[in-house]
Amino acid sequence: MRILFLGDVMGRSGRRAVTDHLPDLKRRYQFDFVIINGENASHGRGLTEKHFECLLEAGADMVTLGDHAFDQRETLGVIARDNRLLRPINMSDAAPGRGAMLYDAPNGQRVLVVNALGRVFMNPIDDPFYAVEKAIADCPLGDVADAVIVDFHAEATSEMQAMGQFLDGRASLVVGTHTHIPTADHRVLKGGTGLMSDAGMCGDYDSVIGMDAEEPVNRFVTGMTRERFTPADVDPSVCGVVIETDNRTGLCTSIQPLRVGGSIGQALPEFD
Amino acid sequence: MRILFLGDVMGRSGRRAVTDHLPDLKRRYQFDFVIINGENASHGRGLTEKHFECLLEAGADMVTLGDHAFDQRETLGVIARDNRLLRPINMSDAAPGRGAMLYDAPNGQRVLVVNALGRVFMNPIDDPFYAVEKAIADCPLGDVADAVIVDFHAEATSEMQAMGQFLDGRASLVVGTHTHIPTADHRVLKGGTGLMSDAGMCGDYDSVIGMDAEEPVNRFVTGMTRERFTPADVDPSVCGVVIETDNRTGLCTSIQPLRVGGSIGQALPEFD
Amino acid sequence: MRILFLGDVMGRSGRRAVTDHLPDLKRRYQFDFVIINGENASHGRGLTEKHFECLLEAGADMVTLGDHAFDQRETLGVIARDNRLLRPINMSDAAPGRGAMLYDAPNGQRVLVVNALGRVFMNPIDDPFYAVEKAIADCPLGDVADAVIVDFHAEATSEMQAMGQFLDGRASLVVGTHTHIPTADHRVLKGGTGLMSDAGMCGDYDSVIGMDAEEPVNRFVTGMTRERFTPADVDPSVCGVVIETDNRTGLCTSIQPLRVGGSIGQALPEFD
Amino acid sequence: MRILFLGDVMGRSGRRAVTDHLPDLKRRYQFDFVIINGENASHGRGLTEKHFECLLEAGADMVTLGDHAFDQRETLGVIARDNRLLRPINMSDAAPGRGAMLYDAPNGQRVLVVNALGRVFMNPIDDPFYAVEKAIADCPLGDVADAVIVDFHAEATSEMQAMGQFLDGRASLVVGTHTHIPTADHRVLKGGTGLMSDAGMCGDYDSVIGMDAEEPVNRFVTGMTRERFTPADVDPSVCGVVIETDNRTGLCTSIQPLRVGGSIGQALPEFD
Ligand SMILES: [Fe+2]
Ligand SMILES: [Fe+2]
Ligand SMILES: [Fe+2]
Ligand SMILES: [Fe+2]
């Protein structure tokens, strides 16, 4: 399978970048399945129903979330109704929705997607290692699932790398989200799992992780709040990662970054 | 000028990667100045005098540090004697050594290097924005300094990006260290400052941020300590960033990643 | 001198407790100077001008703040105009107002009050030890000041105790605020400084640190937000500490807790 | 029942205070059950077998731990063999031992003790609210258990208070440990649960939370490490809390602090 994963969509400019580029990218590269992290799609804070639909219309097969999952209260209802939306699996049982789901891709193959939250430098939450392992054990790769994609929404590179090593051989891709900066460490681990510490954000990089730079810089420099954060909205990029999987084992055979548009260095995948 | 910056050297394998590759790289690309972050060069914890000299012999013009600056007590003496070693500038006055220095490059040009520690998700320390701004004000770019390089040793991408935006037009390069994962967001900001969130580590990437994966994974999965961390030592990479500066303004004219050896995707700079 | 210090006033119930009890307490115990921490007086978030005046009218000679200093924007103007209001001294130079002030008590004696923020488990900020030491050096106890009172607004008991030990012999009282729970460790250190880790809050203790318990418990148990926090408002206490100082040295000769009203154990000072 | 709970025993001086005072206290007050938190009894770091036995000989019926539970490797074996030792219940399944236990008191009554770790400002760990609730549901108060004592080893007063409110009516006592400072907020909540935010430490209070003050103050002031921490060992106190329970319901009928010896204010319980 050929799978595209796009990182945190940041506000209007992030949505615009996805809408502008994803249809062309799908046509050109014939992705079998497209996943988008949408936790910041609505003004940087959560995901409204309208913006969820906007991501689906642009070409996402499903959407993942993160620590901002329920910043918009209407998401509570959307996720209860529509299983194309996942929230982190290690949230409490009181959270609506689910954190893992086996999807039927348009080509008939089955893709297990798991969304999980890290704990290092983040709010207290239950063990993501345990929760992700359990979800994968229920739909083993190469057996029940043709591909297993883990969106690990984490701050610390140590926790991210440990998740990748922990799942090596059991997932097709372990990809980080949340830092809003794409990493250049994409590689296939020894056991066949593709790993990339962060997919990067879909948004305007002439900013502070997607927010117009002025107020974040002001707060760092003065310690004082002057105004609200506003997503930067000039020249956005689409950022993510593309993997190919072995149809028999489901393991990763290639992993390549994708960065299109905006002020950041461009990267397009190449296939044989 | 053409300047090479290499990220956190991690233990023996990191030192080996530098020793194996840096002389060739210097010969091939004719760097005018080479900076290495050495905070983890000695078993992952600090920098002994012997390993400091090892980095200089391999080709570094000077060495920066980070939160592990004084993990090895002998570093207190080394830094007091040898100004080719910098520790973060926003440490207390009780720390020996200095955090900024104007160096004479071998070609006669002057390079201001500033080393600073971030505060978000890190130990309490004084304001890095204030300290770095002051150091640069003392040696302005394009006036006193032909290049200004800021090694911002930080955890959070927000603080890193804010530092870059804050210094845009006043530094040649703002580069992050500490996360041990190279980012793919290298770019020249509007004011002419090169920015890259993390240079990545010099060490073995088949690991958890340079440490053999077994014990970190064990700790994340069980919460229990079984043994000490040991730097991974099989197949290390050299990781960093290369910039070119305008000889008149000192601003960045190109920024390119460098990744050589090991299990990570390779990247070599290209010059006209 | 006989000085009363009251901890964080929490919303309407906290203000009510102060208004109800402070005038009687002043009459009964003849305090020479009264300090109140008002950082939560307005709905738990900051201090409006109206509520600042309410605390003064109830009997405060001046008011200190904390991490919530500027939650209400109007406080920026109030503090610029009225030096009976202090904000933490280790905030940035961009913050209006001041963090230390030598007051003339009604009886003609001079009281230096210093307000500072801790850093452990709190937001990044500059070194409180350095800032407080400098403020006291400018108005030494027993020389310029008849009493030196330090309101150290801190989370960690380690940092709090260290501040007390650091200032032992140089301050009349080092008292903590911010945890909203009174401690029972009030004592006079060897050098003559009174120390109490936290003065406790003025507010309703049948709560979670002053907030009606339902929503905080809900968030801890489910990880989900249901509604806003609301200050508990049934049966509030006034909480603080009383010291007596030596008129010659300014050092502490006695330190006693004060807890009046509400659901918490009562404590009234006794004097010879 | 009349139950004594003593907070974190800190090094040799803490053990000495317990050994010196506990036998007398037991004789004088006829406690039916004695619990001691021993997480720092061995040089401030964990609990050796020898020191565990020392606490039992001094009069503890059982011993609880905290974040330092396994600082001494031999504790792994001790806890596997001896169920008079509990570690936090919300540690991973990989931890030996148990976090809750129904004890037969010498008088034949049954006491459920639960030890749990907080998460706010502490290392990532699973949900203590869920784990404690489950343990109590297995041995309900007034039904299976004559008393339920929860040692909640937590940093943040908010989490501590929330645990008390959450368990109100289901536990005899919810008492905090870990901050090493006794609080003065002991009270019986509306549902009949005794609550005290921190029992305080058994150790020398002329210190920084039990450590000789010099090095902690040095580290806060300079940010530099000069030497190891050493437990203060001059004049230690025993610190804790005493409750009486209703023999039918198991709920708390009185809660009183106990502070004996050392530089801290003394407090002895009084019974009708
Ligand atoms: Fe995000
Ligand atoms: Fe996030
Ligand atoms: Fe570091
Ligand atoms: Fe490092």
Ligand SMILES: [Fe+2]
């Ligand atoms: Fe407060």
Ligand SMILES: [Fe+2]
């Ligand atoms: Fe506060």
Ligand SMILES: [Fe+2]
């Ligand atoms: Fe402790």
Ligand SMILES: [Fe+2]
């Ligand atoms: Fe502890």
